[in-house]
Amino acid sequence: MIGFTLSEEQEALRARVREFAEKEMKPKAREYDENGTYCMDVMRSAFEQKIMNDSIPKIYGGPGHSNLESAIITEELGAACMGMGTSIMANSLALAPIILFGNDAQKEKYLRWHTREFRIAAFCLTEREAGSDASAAKTVALREGDEYVINGAKCFTTNGGYADLFVVFASTAPSKGPLGMSAFIVEKSMGVEVGKAENKMGQRASNQTEMHFKNVRVPAENIIGREGHGFKVAMGTLDRTRAGTAAGAVGIARRALEEAVAYANTRIQFGAPLTKQQAIQFKLADMATKVEAARLLTWQAAWLADNNIRQSKESAMAKCFAGDIAMQVTTEAVQILGGNGYSKEYPVEKLMRDAKLMQIYEGTQEIQRLVIAREVAKAR
Numbered sequence: 001m002i003g004f005t006l007s008e009e010q011e012a013l014r015a016r017v018r019e020f021a022e023k024e025m026k027p028k029a030r031e032y033d034e035n036g037t038y039c040m041d042v043m044r045s046a047f048e049q050k051i052m053n054d055s056i057p058k059i060y061g062g063p064g065h066s067n068l069e070s071a072i073i074t075e076e077l078g079a080a081c082m083g084m085g086t087s088i089m090a091n092s093l094a095l096a097p098i099i100l101f102g103n104d105a106q107k108e109k110y111l112r113w114h115t116r117e118f119r120i121a122a123f124c125l126t127e128r129e130a131g132s133d134a135s136a137a138k139t140v141a142l143r144e145g146d147e148y149v150i151n152g153a154k155c156f157t158t159n160g161g162y163a164d165l166f167v168v169f170a171s172t173a174p175s176k177g178p179l180g181m182s183a184f185i186v187e188k189s190m191g192v193e194v195g196k197a198e199n200k201m202g203q204r205a206s207n208q209t210e211m212h213f214k215n216v217r218v219p220a221e222n223i224i225g226r227e228g229h230g231f232k233v234a235m236g237t238l239d240r241t242r243a244g245t246a247a248g249a250v251g252i253a254r255r256a257l258e259e260a261v262a263y264a265n266t267r268i269q270f271g272a273p274l275t276k277q278q279a280i281q282f283k284l285a286d287m288a289t290k291v292e293a294a295r296l297l298t299w300q301a302a303w304l305a306d307n308n309i310r311q312s313k314e315s316a317m318a319k320c321f322a323g324d325i326a327m328q329v330t331t332e333a334v335q336i337l338g339g340n341g342y343s344k345e346y347p348v349e350k351l352m353r354d355a356k357l358m359q360i361y362e363g364t365q366e367i368q369r370l371v372i373a374r375e376v377a378k379a380r
């Protein structure tokens with residue numbers, strides 16, 4: 001059965017998060033962007049209102065939202081400020097390997113950490129020499145008795161400067177390539193050091209840092225799954241979280257469309273509002289169609305995940321399409337606002353800068369197309 005309407009509970013969730021985004025995120029978005037201020041206060045409030053850590057199951061004290069509900073939440077965050085949205089959702093990304101692949105003891109300990117009190121988590125996969133090719137990671141975790149000793153460095157770790165829990169991907173058998181990678185739950189207090197922070201083009205309310213691991217000793221019980229399982233954990237996690245990234249991109253694009261419509265309705269040139277010019281009408285029509293199409297792909301990917309149906313292709317399609325249309329729609333919004341679109345007095349230039357990241361993180365658009373092409377080639 002196919003349905004395109006949300007349930008009453010989902011509508012209520014959307015209204016609640018939209019109110020949070022309007023009241024607590026939007027008013028701070030410009031200042032935090034200009035100053036590169038990490039949105040700790042917004043995250044704390046999102047935690048208190050159970051908007052953060054949304055996918056932690058109810059049995060561990062979380063809201064237990066479905067993937068579709070997470071997508072609804074993230075669209076609203078993206079429409080207000082995706083820098084803040086990324087910071088909030090990075091917690092979910094970091095906790096997803098524990099939710100999806102962790103054992104009961106790990107869930108009981110670390111998911112409850114995050115529902116009992118406000119804590120920040122980070123996902124450490126990327127390294128300077130291992131970005132799209134995550135399997136080339138050089139960080140190692142070598143077993144010594146009841147511990148693993150981690151050595152190496154990660155980069156672009158979202159929330160890295162503020163997190164006290166890290167899910168770290170490191171090789172337990174360096175000669176085996178991706179088959180030697182394992183995933184670990186690492187507490188900051190085990191000796192994790194924060195390195196240089198990135199100074200970014202957009203999403204400046206979020207924080208990305210290098211992370212250094214120098215003889216960090218982690219109890220053997222903190223391995224997620226088993227040795228050599230790490231690449232599967234990383235890829236399985238990203239398959240699940242990509243619909244959320246797509247939803248953030250939909251939110252950015254929707255906001256850009258709203259800003260462009262509002263401006264074009266009131267801006268008079270040649271004696272009429274811009275919306276009376278067919279060239280502008282066609283732009284708005286294309287923008288609106290792209291937003292709807294991206295949302296449908298996103299909800300489809302989330303729905304498949306909720307129904308435990310394999311969705312590597314669909315989540316890659318959603319992330320790829322939504323990221324691309326966010327860039328296109330925000331660029332058109334800048335064009336429709338003309339000179340004002342290029343000015344920081346109006347929000348669309350920030351939306352355009354924020355949109356660019358949606359084509360890069362959680363797997364670039366090129367990598368999504370490789371995933372889609374591989375799946376399409378199979379289906380004959």
Ligand SMILES: Cc1cc2nc3c(=O)[nH]c(=O)nc-3n(C[C@H](O)[C@H](O)[C@H](O)COP(=O)(O)OP(=O)(O)OC[C@H]3O[C@@H](n4cnc5c(N)ncnc54)[C@H](O)[C@@H]3O)c2cc1C
Binds near residue numbers: 125
């Ligand atoms: C703001 C921000 C936040 C991030 N947050 C996190 C985080 O929390 N945790 C984390 O682990 N990582 C994070 N990342 C890292 C991000 O996932 C990587 O930047 C991304 O996967 C790309 O890797 P790279 O930057 O090394 O680019 P590269 O892999 O060097 O790619 C450069 C270019 O080459 C293309 N390319 C590479 N290989 C191929 C190929 N086989 N075929 C075609 N094209 C190819 C890429 O698509 C890209 O256009 C973040 C990055 C940013 C910018």
